[in-house]
Amino acid sequence: MRIRKPSFHLDSFRNIPRIFENDIAICLSSPAVQDILKEASKKHFAPAFQNDRSQFSKSLADQVASTFFKTADKEIALSHIKPTSASEELRSEWKAEIKNSRAFHLVNDAMVDILRQLHPERSVNEISEMTSEAISDATIEAGRSHDLSRPIDAVRGINTVCAYVPLPEGQTDPTEVCTAFWSERSSSTTIKPSGAFLEFLKLTNISTDEWKSAVLEIHDLDLGGELDDDAFTFEIERKQTWETVQQAADDTRPSLIDVEELVYAIDNCPFGFTPLVSFSMPIEEIVHRDWNTPIKVTGGILGLHDFINGSGDPLRFEGEIELSPTISNMMAAGARANDIASVHGFVDQSFKSLVEDITPERGLTM
Known part of the structure; x- marks a missing residue:
């Protein structure tokens, strides 16, 4: 002009x-x-x-995801991002x-x-x-x-590690979900079939019978078997509890991991763990998607991770799993102290996943 x-x-x-x-x-x-x-x-x-792809940008994306999952409010989550001059x-x-x-x-x-x-x-x-x-x-x-830039542009494209935590009945905070155990150390022989653990077996599509058989095969211990007269109190309680627990698996789909692999992994979780499926998504997809719709996750991390003590033995899986998440059972796994990646030395590639919405016509198979 x-x-x-x-x-x-x-x-x-x-x-x-x-x-x-x-x-x-x-x-x-x-x-x-x-x-x-x-x-x-x-x-x-x-x-x-602007996204400078620095460590600060990644931390900021984690902060946005964490607030979003806690509040279900996109605007509040994005308010963490301040304009630069x-x-x-x-x-x-x-x-x-x-x-x-x-x-x-x-x-x-x-x-x-x-x-x-x-x-x-x-x-x-x-x-x-x-x-x-x-x-x-x-x-x-x-x-x-x-x-024309917007707050989301400052973190756009940053893959953020999030996690789905199956909530047992009566629990509403995924950060407080953890397995329980008898004795002073958690292992495959002392873990309790609590709501958290049973939801985890359901997640992996492993039945309680398969679990007990694997423990028997690996540790020569029948969780519901006969006991000697001098059995410890916790052994008596363990037998009585496992005798009353029965949970089937879905025969139409494979287990997410081998049950034997799961036994060895749980043996490496001395303080218990938070059951979860962890995967990465671009932060803009996290804050814009409808978390009331089911998803299919192909590849990711099966979380046997203790956020409190920084221990556990998470396992990479390559198969697919269908989930029905809500905001209440999602968490930003990379925005916490003792996060999975830093504790276990995982890199971004470890959490690489394909996350797809499941259409209503297709429905869930689990």
């Missing part, structure tokens, strides 16, 4: 106290000047929300470019002309120096109108 020198009329300044800074502001706010500054500012702005160095470069532009000189000349009439006590150089800074600052400020 062809830029023309704006014009100001003394009538615009009548009946207004003569304050030099206010008169500069009046000039800059005129529609003609605003149009010129907006056009001139197209090259002089930086997006307020251009550096002083960049602003100095912009100002130098602006002051060499035709638009700047046309606006500056027009403002100096009118301000000399309004403030004859000031020299031309003094007026020009002050209008010069005001115009360049106003041009940079006008650049904000060209910025």
Whole structure:
């Protein structure tokens, strides 16, 4: 567009106290000047929300995911992301470019002309120096109108580790779900068939009979078998409890992992663990998807992880599992102390997953 020198009329300044800074502001706010500054500012702005792919961006994405799963409110979650401003160095470069532009000189000349009439006590150089800074600052400020970036852009594309935790009856906080055990150390022979553990077996599609058979095969211990007369109290309670527990598996689909592998993994969880399926998703998909719809996850981490003590033995799986998550049983697995990745040395690739929505027509198979 062809830029023309704006014009100001003394009538615009009548009946207004003569304050030099206010008169500069009046000039800059005129529609003609605003149009010129907006056009001139197209090259002089930086997006307020940019993803620099730094560790800070990853931590910020974890924070957004954590708040989103706790509140189910996307706006509250994204409020963690604050706009950034251009550096002083960049602003100095912009100002130098602006002051060499035709638009700047046309606006500056027009403002100096009118301000000399309004403030004859000031020299031309003094007026020009002050209008010069005001115009360049106003041009940079006008650049904000060209910025289409949004808070999500600051973390867009960052894969964030989240986790589905099956909630036993009566529990609503996934961070508090943990298996229980008899004796002083948890293992495959002392873990209790609590709601948390039974939900975990259901998740892996392993029946209680398969579990007991594997423990018997590996440790030569029949969880519901006969006991000697001098059996410990916990052994008696264990036998009585396992005798009353029966949970089948779905014969139409395979187990997520081998039951023998699960026995050995649980033997490596001395303080129990939080049952979960962990997978990575881009953060923008996490905050925008409807978590009331079922999903299919192909590949991920089967969590046998203790967030409190930083222990456990999570297992990578390559098969697929269908889940019916809600916000209440999802958590940001990478936004907690003793997170899975840092404790076990996992890298981003370890959590690589294909996450797909399941259509209502297809339904769940579990």
